[in-house]
Amino acid sequence: DIQMTQSPSSLSASVGDRVTITCRASRGIDNDVAWYQQKPGKLPNLLIYAGSTLQSGVPSRFSGSGSGTDFTLTIGSLQPEDVATYFCQAYLSAPPTFGQGTKVEV
Amino acid sequence: QVQLVQSGTEVKKPGASVKVSCKASGYTFSSYGISWVRQAPGQGPEWMGWISGYNGKTKYAQKFQGRVTMTMSTSTSTFYMELRSLRSDDTAVYYCARDWDVWGSLFFEYWGQGTLVTVSS
Numbered sequence: 001d002i003q004m005t006q007s008p009s010s011l012s013a014s015v016g017d018r019v020t021i022t023c024r025a026s027r028g029i030d031n032d033v034a035w036y037q038q039k040p041g042k043l044p045n046l047l048i049y050a051g052s053t054l055q056s057g058v059p060s061r062f063s064g065s066g067s068g069t070d071f072t073l074t075i076g077s078l079q080p081e082d083v084a085t086y087f088c089q090a091y092l093s094a095p096p097t098f099g100q101g102t103k104v105e106v
Numbered sequence: 107q108v109q110l111v112q113s114g115t116e117v118k119k120p121g122a123s124v125k126v127s128c129k130a131s132g133y134t135f136s137s138y139g140i141s142w143v144r145q146a147p148g149q150g151p152e153w154m155g156w157i158s159g160y161n162g163k164t165k166y167a168q169k170f171q172g173r174v175t176m177t178m179s180t181s182t183s184t185f186y187m188e189l190r191s192l193r194s195d196d197t198a199v200y201y202c203a204r205d206w207d208v209w210g211s212l213f214f215e216y217w218g219q220g221t222l223v224t225v226s227s
Contacts, residue, residue: 001168034213043217044151049206055215087150089213095167096141096212098150 002026002090006099013106019075021102023088028068032092035064035073038101039084047086048073080106108132110140110202110218117224118192125188126221128202135183136160139205141212142176142187144198145220151201156212157185192225199223 003026013019023033031051036044046055048064051071061076075082083106088099113127128140142154155166157176164176175188185202200221203214 043201043220044214046213046215049213089151091212094156094165094212095153097153100150 004099010103017078021073023071023099025069029090029092031067033071034089036087037084108216112218112221115222123190128185128218130183137208140185141203143201146198197225
């Protein structure tokens, strides 16, 4: 199984800051990575797929990059409503696997 | 609109079984598979397995092989996940989630609302 190592586990930043979250895959997975946002008590919400494709309706301050083993989610200008836990997910093959999450505080 | 509506909260004793349902609507049932994903408190999601909406073919995560069964009813557009020999570390919210596309890409836009399963003596 592919392991996804996500870092940091938590971060605190100010409104307007640029925030970067990284995931490293245990082996190359092309660009088959998705990113989710999960607010407390809510469902995971798909933000990005195929490494860098923004899901419809997601604000443009969110972006993704990377290919192979190293992937990044960037929030270009952190907003108060971005308080959440963010997960990466590899989906090249079954089983799809998730990172352990990054809790973002403002 | 796509909707996945799950059954309600369950409380089970260790060693028991639980069966969670997921009723699908708003799309062609047979065109998409459904994954079951669970999330323990404070943990990342964990994929348990997948069932094809076309023919009921299943694929289970090795961790759950022998303990999980995924089935479906085409007449009611409902998917089911049964987990047996429950342990306290099976306490989690269980989600059904629809494949992204008809080719079975295993990432998820549509999720059920989640079913809390608590295992406690």
